[in-house]
Amino acid sequence: MATNTSTAANLPPASEALKKSQPKSMLRIAISQLFEHRLAVISLVVITLFLGVAVFADVISWATGIDPDAQDIMNRYGPWTPQNWLGTDEVGRDVLIRLVYGTRISLMVAILVAISSTIIGISVGAIAGYFGGFIDSFLMRVTDSLLALPLIPVLIIMASVDHTKIPLFSLISPESISIVKMVLVLLTFSWMVQGRLVRGEVLALKEQEYILAAKTSGMSSFAIIMKELLPNIMTPVIVSVTLTVGSSILFEAALSFLGLGIQPPTPTWGNMLNNAQEIIYSAPLLAVIPGILILIIVISFNFLGDGLQDALDPKAIRR
Amino acid sequence: MANELLKIEGVKKHFPIKSGLLLRQTGTVYAVDGISLNVKAGETVGVVGESGCGKSTLGRTVIRIYDPTEGTIKFDGKDVTHQTKGELMDFRRNVQMIFQDPYSSLNPRRTIANIIDQPMLVHNVSLNDRRKRVTELLDKIGLGKWAQDRYPHEFSGGQRQRIAIARAIALKPRLVIADEPVSALDVSVQSQILNLMSDLKDEMKMAYLFIAHDLAVVRHMSDRIAVMYLGNIVELATKEELFDGPKHPYTQALMASNPVPGMGRRKYRVVLSGDVPSPVNPPSGCRFHPRCPFAVEKCKTDRPVLRNIGSEAKPYEVACHLVSSKTHFPGNQALN
Numbered sequence: 062m063a064t065n066t067s068t069a070a071n072l073p074p075a076s077e078a079l080k081k082s083q084p085k086s087m088l089r090i091a092i093s094q095l096f097e098h099r100l101a102v103i104s105l106v107v108i109t110l111f112l113g114v115a116v117f118a119d120v121i122s123w124a125t126g127i128d129p130d131a132q133d134i135m136n137r138y139g140p141w142t143p144q145n146w147l148g149t150d151e152v153g154r155d156v157l158i159r160l161v162y163g164t165r166i167s168l169m170v171a172i173l174v175a176i177s178s179t180i181i182g183i184s185v186g187a188i189a190g191y192f193g194g195f196i197d198s199f200l201m202r203v204t205d206s207l208l209a210l211p212l213i214p215v216l217i218i219m220a221s222v223d224h225t226k227i228p229l230f231s232l233i234s235p236e237s238i239s240i241v242k243m244v245l246v247l248l249t250f251s252w253m254v255q256g257r258l259v260r261g262e263v264l265a266l267k268e269q270e271y272i273l274a275a276k277t278s279g280m281s282s283f284a285i286i287m288k289e290l291l292p293n294i295m296t297p298v299i300v301s302v303t304l305t306v307g308s309s310i311l312f313e314a315a316l317s318f319l320g321l322g323i324q325p326p327t328p329t330w331g332n333m334l335n336n337a338q339e340i341i342y343s344a345p346l347l348a349v350i351p352g353i354l355i356l357i358i359v360i361s362f363n364f365l366g367d368g369l370q371d372a373l374d375p376k377a378i379r380r
Numbered sequence: 381m382a383n384e385l386l387k388i389e390g391v392k393k394h395f396p397i398k399s400g401l402l403l404r405q406t407g408t409v410y411a412v413d414g415i416s417l418n419v420k421a422g423e424t425v426g427v428v429g430e431s432g433c434g435k436s437t438l439g440r441t442v443i444r445i446y447d448p449t450e451g452t453i454k455f456d457g458k459d460v461t462h463q464t465k466g467e468l469m470d471f472r473r474n475v476q477m478i479f480q481d482p483y484s485s486l487n488p489r490r491t492i493a494n495i496i497d498q499p500m501l502v503h504n505v506s507l508n509d510r511r512k513r514v515t516e517l518l519d520k521i522g523l524g525k526w527a528q529d530r531y532p533h534e535f536s537g538g539q540r541q542r543i544a545i546a547r548a549i550a551l552k553p554r555l556v557i558a559d560e561p562v563s564a565l566d567v568s569v570q571s572q573i574l575n576l577m578s579d580l581k582d583e584m585k586m587a588y589l590f591i592a593h594d595l596a597v598v599r600h601m602s603d604r605i606a607v608m609y610l611g612n613i614v615e616l617a618t619k620e621e622l623f624d625g626p627k628h629p630y631t632q633a634l635m636a637s638n639p640v641p642g643m644g645r646r647k648y649r650v651v652l653s654g655d656v657p658s659p660v661n662p663p664s665g666c667r668f669h670p671r672c673p674f675a676v677e678k679c680k681t682d683r684p685v686l687r688n689i690g691s692e693a694k695p696y697e698v699a700c701h702l703v704s705s706k707t708h709f710p711g712n713q714a715l716n
Contacts, residue, residue, distance in 0.1 A: 072522030072542070072572055079534065080526050198403075270485035274547065277443050278499035279472035281465070292489040 094372035101368020104361035111358055115165040127158045130326055138344050150333075150347055151340060159328040160351065166329045168358075170240060171309035174247040175302050181248070182255025183298065187286050189256070190263030201260070204253045212250060216321045219246055239323045243316070247309055258301055262294040296373040300366045307362035314355050330355050384457075385555055385587050386419040386442070386475075391451035393434075393441045397660065410659050411437040413611035413667075414451070416686065419555065424581065424588040426602030426619070428595060428634070430656055434611040435591045436480075439559045442589065443477050444468060455555070473503050476548040480560040482540035486532040492518075493528035496546045503551060517546040521576065538569035542576065549580060557589045562597060574600060595638045599623060607631045610659055610667040613686055616697040627689070627696075627703045629672050666701070674702055 095101055114121070122129065133139075133153030141148050147156040189200040219242065266272065267290070275285045310330075316322035317331025318338075325332050330351040337348035392414050397407040412434045419425045427435050441448050444460065452461045460471045476499070479485035486495055493514050500510045518527055521542040532540055541561065548556055558577070562570040574597065581588060592598045598605055605622050607615040607630065615628040626632045633652045652671050657663055663670050669679040678701050689703060690696030 072576065075523060075527075075539065080524070082534075270479040270481055271487040273440070273445055274477065274479060274485055274544075275498065276445055277472065277475075277477045279465075279469050279502050280498070284502075289487055293487070 091372045095368050098368035098371055100364045104364040104368070107357065107361040108365060111164055111168060114161055115168045118161050118165045121161050122158055125158065127155045129154065129158045129162045129328060147350060148346065151336065156347065156350065159333060160354065163328040163330045163333055163351065164354070166240065166323060166327060167310055167313060167331070170243050170247070170313050171306045173244050174251060174309040175305040178248050178252035178305060179255050179298060179302050181252040183259050183291070185252070185256040186259025187263050187290065190260040191267055191282065191286055191290065204256050207249065208253050216246060216316065239327065243313060243323050247312055251305060251309065255298065255301055255305070258297055259294060262297060263290055266290055266293055299373065300370045303362050303366035303369060307359040310355060311359055383421045384418045385421045385455065386589070387454040388418070388442060389416045389452050391415050391441060391453060392449045393437050393446055394449045407660050410611050410662050412441055413662070415613055417606060417613065417616070419587050419589055421554065422585050422587055423604065424590050424602045426598035426605040427589065427591045427608055428593060428598045428605060429608035431593065432656060432659065433608045434659070435608055436559050439477070439557045439589065439591050443475055443557050469503070473551050474553050475555045475557065476551065476553040478544055478548045478556060478558040478561045481564050482537050482544055485544050486540055488532055491529050491531060492543055495543060496550055499547060499550050513550060517550060521546045537565050538572055541565060541573050545576065545580070549584065552584060553586060555587045555589065559591045560593065563592065563594065570597065577601070595635065607634065610656060610662055612667055612699065614668065614699050616686065618694070621696055627698045628700050629674055630668050676702070
């Protein structure tokens with residue numbers, strides 16, 4: 062086409078270096094940047110390790126032949142032996158295998174909470190921020206009221222609710238009921254942070270010209286939110302997911318410690334701590350070990366969040 | 381008049397200022413306050429004015445990013461002022477926009493192909509046609525196929541603006557609204573973009589509504605020019621006539637403030653004092669009267685309307701009480 066070439070002929074050619082360079086995808090840049098952050102990499106390894114333990118808890122139990130619920134009254138507060146690496150607790154259960162199962166429950170609860178609160182937070186925040194006006198005011202007042210609710214009294218009430226009377230709850234097996242309850246409770250109190258964060262980001266971005274360009278091309282509001290806005294707010298959201306995982310683990314531990322969370326015999330780090338508090342003088346390690354695990358995993362998630370923040374920051378990409 | 385592509389009449393856009401706990405309206409920004417303008421097919425109409433005079437708001441109202449407070453917008457004879465999103469699709473296909481800042485008008489998380497492709501995707505162009513068109517457009521703007529999988533941050537300002545232009549013309553629109561398309565670019569790059577826009581216009585028979593604050597740029601691009609002041613058009617004429625002898629005192633001042641290479645060419649000079657009044661609280665009567673060196677009593681009370689002082693065939697419109705004929709303008713009185 063003659064006209065095409067004549068149009069292009071007046072324009073300066075792009076530099077050969079740019080033409081030849083590999084197109085860099087954002088993902089690749091982000092990963093290479095993340096690997097420069099040493100603490101984040103260590104954290105990632107630690108988290109992967111814990112996740113592996115959580116996923117293969119049953120395999121570990123089967124391989125070692127130790128049942129987390131098997132009691133041995135003759136062997137209470139057992140010492141560290143080749144059979145029971147970390148000894149036994151007040152009813153003679155193996156501490157290590159209970160920690161392994163505790164990892165599974167604690168991580169599962171935390172990750173479920175983080176993911177679902179992010180989904181709710183993104184929906185609420187994006188709708189409030191994008192549409193503004195009355196919807197925004199309404200959703201934000203709901204968020205504010207939930208933020209203002211005192212946690213402990215609400216939890217006590219929720220713990221005392223007879224869940225067999227709630228229709229859908231009867232479908233859930235009795236062992237996992239306290240886990241489901243825990244997730245719902247933590248969710249109720251954690252999505253607001255994400256919601257506010259997303260709303261703020263959306264408010265800042267929605268006046269950007271590429272959003273206006275999308276509007277003038279006739280894109281639907283839903284498509285604009287999904288395709289134009291969300292990819293640009295994923296950075297703070299991903300960071301806050303990792304931080305929420307950390308804080309949910311802490312939260313779950315704290316609630317279980319208070320006896321309001323997941324009930325024994327299901328082991329979690331939190332209720333293992335709770336069990337250990339009466340016997341803290343006779344068997345201090347029963348409290349110390351779950352405590353250290355909580356510390357390690359929460360710190361790891363925080364460091365990972367930190368590393369991700371640096372790696373995903375578009376301003377840092379230019380270097 | 382025949383083949384009027386875009387016709388806007390008495391368009392107003394007022395923004396409420398809300399404050400306090402209950403967001404009660406405490407004031408109004410009269411950003412665009414009664415503008416009538418038309419753009420013929422294949423024509424470029426320039427809109428000039430100082431920052432904050434409502435040029436960009438006008439552009440955004442015309443393309444229905446903002447809903448006009450009053451007035452009508454007709455495109456191709458059809459009233460699009462109150463069309464719903466679905467009804468607007470035809471209008472959206474034919475009217476596109478080029479934005480000012482090429483750094484914020486391209487989504488940093490999408491590839492170039494994706495960005496150019498997007499309007500076509502919305503308007504259900506088939507995948508094959510879209511692929512072909514993206515390659516064709518990349519050629520047209522002087523970038524090749526190599527550019528398509530890259531992200532905007534790898535390109536310079538001028539290249540980005542070219543990409544934005546490619547996106548705007550992807551659907552072969554009949555009208556492109558260019559909102560200060562070169563004011564964020566280096567002078568050396570500006571001419572490339574302007575030439576590219578002119579070439580594309582000739583090739584594709586598009587019309588432009590060209591918004592800018594740089595007189596030289598507008599002069600280079602436009603067939604007709606509208607001069608805006610505080611939400612109103614004060615003067616509207618062909619480029620030649622306007623630059624030959626501007627009639628409205630504001631246009632005269634605007635041109636006088638524009639440095640012209642050469643010596644002793646200026647016949648008169650109107651120097652303005654003070655700032656542009658706030659559009660929240662615009663002056664009564666003629667919006668320009670507090671700064672106008674020729675203002676009389678009438679200017680303080682009566683608002684001048686845009687009236688034709690030229691011929692029917694060659695309209696020359698100006699909104700000033702003092703201008704009575706094509707050869708008469710207030711600057712003369714001051715000089716004689």
